Amino acid sequence: MRLGASVLCLSLAASAVVAVGSSTTAYAAADPGPPKTATARGFGGAVTSVDPYATRIGLRVLKHGGNATDAAVATAAALGVTEPFSAGIGGGGYFVHYSAKTGKVQTIDGRETAPAAMQHDAFIDPDTGKPYNFSPELVTSGVSVGVPGTLATWQRALDRWGTSSLEASLAPGAALARHGFKVDQTFHDQVQQNKVRFNAFTSTRKLYWRGGHAPRVGSTFRNPDLADTYQLLARRGPRPFYDGRLSDEIVDAVQHPPTTAGTDLPVPPGSMVAKDLKRYLPRDRAATHTRYRGLDVYGMAPSSSGGSTVGEALNILEGYDLSSMSRVQALHHYLEASALAFADRGAYVGDPSQVDVPLQDLLSDTYAAERACLIRPHHTLTKPVDAGDVSSYDGVCGQGTSRPTTTNDTENTQTTNLTVADKWGNVVDYTLTIEQTGGSGIVVPGRGFLLNNELTDFTAEYAADDPNRIEPLKRPRSSMSPTIVLQHGKPYLAVGSPGGSTIITTVLQILMNRLDLGLSLPAAIAAPRVSQRNAATDDAEPRFTRKYGDALDALGHDVKTYADPFTGTHEIGAATAIEFRRNGSVVVAAEPKRRGGGSAMVVHPTR
Numbered sequence: 001m002r003l004g005a006s007v008l009c010l011s012l013a014a015s016a017v018v019a020v021g022s023s024t025t026a027y028a029a030a031d032p033g034p035p036k037t038a039t040a041r042g043f044g045g046a047v048t049s050v051d052p053y054a055t056r057i058g059l060r061v062l063k064h065g066g067n068a069t070d071a072a073v074a075t076a077a078a079l080g081v082t083e084p085f086s087a088g089i090g091g092g093g094y095f096v097h098y099s100a101k102t103g104k105v106q107t108i109d110g111r112e113t114a115p116a117a118m119q120h121d122a123f124i125d126p127d128t129g130k131p132y133n134f135s136p137e138l139v140t141s142g143v144s145v146g147v148p149g150t151l152a153t154w155q156r157a158l159d160r161w162g163t164s165s166l167e168a169s170l171a172p173g174a175a176l177a178r179h180g181f182k183v184d185q186t187f188h189d190q191v192q193q194n195k196v197r198f199n200a201f202t203s204t205r206k207l208y209w210r211g212g213h214a215p216r217v218g219s220t221f222r223n224p225d226l227a228d229t230y231q232l233l234a235r236r237g238p239r240p241f242y243d244g245r246l247s248d249e250i251v252d253a254v255q256h257p258p259t260t261a262g263t264d265l266p267v268p269p270g271s272m273v274a275k276d277l278k279r280y281l282p283r284d285r286a287a288t289h290t291r292y293r294g295l296d297v298y299g300m301a302p303s304s305s306g307g308s309t310v311g312e313a314l315n316i317l318e319g320y321d322l323s324s325m326s327r328v329q330a331l332h333h334y335l336e337a338s339a340l341a342f343a344d345r346g347a348y349v350g351d352p353s354q355v356d357v358p359l360q361d362l363l364s365d366t367y368a369a370e371r372a373c374l375i376r377p378h379h380t381l382t383k384p385v386d387a388g389d390v391s392s393y394d395g396v397c398g399q400g401t402s403r404p405t406t407t408n409d410t411e412n413t414q415t416t417n418l419t420v421a422d423k424w425g426n427v428v429d430y431t432l433t434i435e436q437t438g439g440s441g442i443v444v445p446g447r448g449f450l451l452n453n454e455l456t457d458f459t460a461e462y463a464a465d466d467p468n469r470i471e472p473l474k475r476p477r478s479s480m481s482p483t484i485v486l487q488h489g490k491p492y493l494a495v496g497s498p499g500g501s502t503i504i505t506t507v508l509q510i511l512m513n514r515l516d517l518g519l520s521l522p523a524a525i526a527a528p529r530v531s532q533r534n535a536a537t538d539d540a541e542p543r544f545t546r547k548y549g550d551a552l553d554a555l556g557h558d559v560k561t562y563a564d565p566f567t568g569t570h571e572i573g574a575a576t577a578i579e580f581r582r583n584g585s586v587v588v589a590a591e592p593k594r595r596g597g598g599s600a601m602v603v604h605p606t607r
């Protein structure tokens with residue numbers, strides 16, 4: 001049954017004490033914002049995201065009879081309001097769905113796509129013949145904007161698995177945008193960090209730098225332009241965005257970024273045209289599948305490298321009994337497996353519409369066994385390690401050949417993840433992004449949303465044998481790793497995280513913490529992180545460096561405290577996850593501290 005937009009819309013609006021389009025500001029003035037709890041336990045469905053408003057909106061959808069997909073789309077639309085620097089309709093993402101009815105995990109690839117006119121040398125500055133500086137030139141540009149996939153993904157997800165309409169799913173987000181929400185420290189800081197970029201565009205300055213400063217913590221932030229945009233899309237569906245007035249405006253913003261007079265930023269324009277938006281399609285993809293410790297781990301297939309890289313590393317680790325090792329030995333094996341899997345990611349993974357990705361080989365146990373031969377318990381591999389040779393392997397140590405791999409890593413570390421389960425047993429894990437914090441920095445004038453800079457995930461300099469080279473109509477390789485784990489065909493765990501290429505290691509480390517090292521789900525998320533991505537150093541959070549740095553360095557590692565190149569933060573990831581217990585209850589977890597802490601809620605705290 002498809003829930004009527006008006007029924008769901010009305011009941012949601014009533015419970016939020018707002019009406020879409022109303023001019024009342026009662027909501028904003030009276031509402032101190034939802035309480036924020038990082039862990040919840042209970043029954044009847046659950047939502048977890050980085051933001052309490054978004055989580056609450058998703059939970060209300062569940063309470064009013066919506067299913068996991070309905071709630072996931074409504075939560076994502078709300079995140080486009082309260083987390084606009086990480087995600088929104090100007091970006092893309094990957095939606096992973098478990099159906100209780102079919103027992104299947106299926107996915108949607110809503111990745112941004114390069115325009116048809118994008119040239120191999122698009123990231124080379126014609127004035128110098130050299131690549132543009134990555135930041136700020138390339139990230140703050142029209143040339144890095146990919147054709148957005150998020151709105152089309154929402155519609156596709158609702159068509160495949162939802163019961164409510166796009167109209168109903170957008171309504172709570174529209175109300176939130178119109179009536180406002182309380183600015184928290186993270187929101188404030190993200191604008192402050194983007195001061196120069198956001199002031200470089202008239203539209204962005206008007207929205208986020210009103211009065212000459214970043215929105216103050218505790219103030220109410222409203223985005224009426226986005227409310228109007230959501231209402232337009234609620235009325236008319238995705239059409240205006242992909243083939244109408246809005247698409248023309250997106251194209252104009254990409255080709256002629258609305259720069260402020262006097263900005264020093266060069267802002268290279270992009271080549272996107274209306275036809276690029278018109279031809280955009282989200283892709284249904286078979287999920288990747290790996291067996292690990294008797295569980296079935298499903299992830300995101302290319303164009304994301306998430307499923308193949310998490311899966312390959314798990315296959316390598318499965319050869320070891322991590323639970324009986326010392327913690328340092330377990331971490332050593334995790335780091336080495338990550339490096340080996342990242343080497344293969346660099347050599348083999350790209351958009352499957354243009355690259356022949358050897359997915360079966362990368363996820364084969366025999367291949368993993370051969371890669372595992374390289375790991376030594378008391379010695380650390382010199383990084384970068386070569387990729388394996390997928391054309392010839394037999395799992396026998398000493399037989400394998402290898403080939404060089406690319407190790408470029410320009411992915412930024414923002415993005416957002418949400419996890420939802422409903423009372424029928426359907427589950428969604430969804431990671432969405434506009435790439436860098438603040439994306440390209442370009443707000444589409446009068447529309448209230450930022451455009452992505454996702455095309456910077458391509459390798460900047462063209463090399464014919466690089467699976468992630470720039471090509472027209474191609475999707476840049478992603479690291480997003482929304483993951484659903486089944487036990488005997490039923491959901492056991494769903495997890496995902498932001499964090500650019502560290503997403504892969506964050507998801508992997510949480511799985512190891514939970515499945516091998518015996519940590520509870522909240523503890524598995526809270527534990528200090530380390531990330532090895534086939535680089536000379538292991539990036540670690542300060543707590544990790546303090547606890548394990550010396551012991552791992554003694555094995556030959558080089559554990560270094562991580563600092564995000566853009567924000568300076570030492571945090572890695574901001575995960576959300578749900579665990580399904582045998583008694584029918586769920587443990588719902590968000591970050592307790594990272595990114596200001598997330599929000600986990602259940603429909604019924606008790607049975």
Ligand code: GLU
Nearest residue numbers: 413414415478479499500
């Ligand atoms: N662009 C990254 C990816 O697709 C995500 C960016 C992020 O996590 O901040 O993997």
